[in-house]
Amino acid sequence: MEIRLIRDGEVADLAAITVTAYEALFDDLGDYRQELADVADRAERAAVLVAVSDGRVLGGVTYVPGADNPYAEFDDPDAAGIRMLAVDPAGRARGAGTALVRACVDRARGEGRRRVVLHSTDRMAAAQRIYVREGFARAPERDWEPEPGLVLCGYLLDLA
Numbered sequence: 631m632e633i634r635l636i637r638d639g640e641v642a643d644l645a646a647i648t649v650t651a652y653e654a655l656f657d658d659l660g661d662y663r664q665e666l667a668d669v670a671d672r673a674e675r676a677a678v679l680v681a682v683s684d685g686r687v688l689g690g691v692t693y694v695p696g697a698d699n700p701y702a703e704f705d706d707p708d709a710a711g712i713r714m715l716a717v718d719p720a721g722r723a724r725g726a727g728t729a730l731v732r733a734c735v736d737r738a739r740g741e742g743r744r745r746v747v748l749h750s751t752d753r754m755a756a757a758q759r760i761y762v763r764e765g766f767a768r769a770p771e772r773d774w775e776p777e778p779g780l781v782l783c784g785y786l787l788d789l790a
Contacts, residue, residue: 631724633733636669636678636690644680644690644716645669651716655753666714676701679733681717681726688721690714691730693737703782704747704772710738712748715757727760735764735787744790747772749782761785 636644645667652659652666659666669690672678677693694701694711704711712734717727738746748766750758765787772784 631681631683631688631726631729633679633681633729636673636680640680640682640687641669641673643687644678647687647689647718648714648716651718655751666716672701672714675699676713677737679730679737681721681730683721683724683726686720687718688724688726689717689730691716691734693734695737695741696743703749703774706745706747708744709747710734710741710743710745712746715760722756727757728764731760731764735789739789744788746787746789748785749774750785751780751782758785761787 648666649663669678672692676695676699678690679693680690681688692701692713694713696702696710697705697707701713702711703713712731715727715730735746748761766785769784769786772786773781775781
């Protein structure tokens with residue numbers, strides 16, 4: 631399996647994987663569906679990494695390089711972020727999610743970031759297992775509620 635930046639011909643595949651993964655967790659994505667599907671915009675403004683095997687996209691993640699990025703859900707100037715981790719069911723037993731998270735952490739270290747932050751929900755148990763296994767800790771002080779009833783739980787990995 632190869633982890634690398636997304637290529638133009640893979641944008642539609644990752645958009646479908648991401649939307650499908652989130653639809654499996656939430657009854658109604660509302661306006662967030664469009665944001666999830668807009669992989670091209672994320673790739674222009676942040677870094678979209680994909681896990682690829684035998685020419686097939688297994689999953690992807692958005693790496694947010696800093697608090698000044700439009701995709702940042704944090705204001706910590708020493709942090710990088712992880713957003714929209716999604717893996718096709720065919721890639722889940724192959725470690726694609728873990729490999730994508732590790733690639734984001736490696737990228738943050740390489741850029742001299744002191745922390746990696748992310749948000750998750752109680753419905754994302756599989757992703758949370760990856761985060762904890764990779765050293766992330768719950769950071770309740772980073773929790774927020776972008777809309778009534780949707781609590782995003784903060785996670786933090788200290789790289790210092």
